[in-house]
Amino acid sequence: MREFTSEKGATLKKYKHANIEIENGWYSVTILGGITRQVSENKAVNEEVGKLETMEPTFEFIIRKTIEKPEYTANFSYQFKIET
Template sequence: MSTYKFTEILNDLWDYFILADPFTLLDYTKQHDLPDNLITNITMTDFGDKVVKEGKMIPLSNVQNYPYTIYFNLTGENIELLKPENNLQIRQDGYLLEVTQEKICFFTIPYLKNYTVETVEKLVKIRKAQIKIPNGFYSVSILAGETQQEEGKEATFEFVILPVTEEYEFSAALNTSFKIVSG
């Protein structure tokens, strides 16, 4: 399958989502001897920028409290948010993502409060917006806006995920706001 769709994805009342292979992120934190509370490290130190630039996770900030439709597009073709009936509001290219355990998950920031093996195992059991993908490095473009769904327009994130070499250079803007205006 080249495009995966998930509906009714909630942000747990936080204004952040995270896209990552949760096991890759966990291994990285252990290798760098970071505390289990990653929220502090991400927001109060240079670790946040470093982990994003190295492709261990992609944060989406300023996310409104809506139910979201999520698309994972693995071909770069037939991009949902570029269709004329939809409303593309934000596009950010140039992210890098490393996958080491054949899994990408879209999850909320509270999981980073106590980021342990147990937390990651719980995350992959209960979060529905996740896909299996071969290990390797990927370029990620994030498109955000509204798509026409059966119930009307719905806030949407679409991730265009394409394989690249390890030498792919991160070029995304680190402080992009992903605030979708519902209208």
């Protein structure tokens, strides 16, 4: 995320996935879900630029390096469902 640029943001929007490189070790991962306001600019045929605001489902992954193996608390039966 330190090297996040508008080009990387455009790629994420286009392909809807991301890869990150992290060093070997133990990590705790928290997944947050919700709806966030997204603003995009659109250029019309007459070259007029307009802004479009939408609410989009969003997942945020918080990855923290730990010294020891973290306790396993995942719930794989949890339904990640965001209703708008």
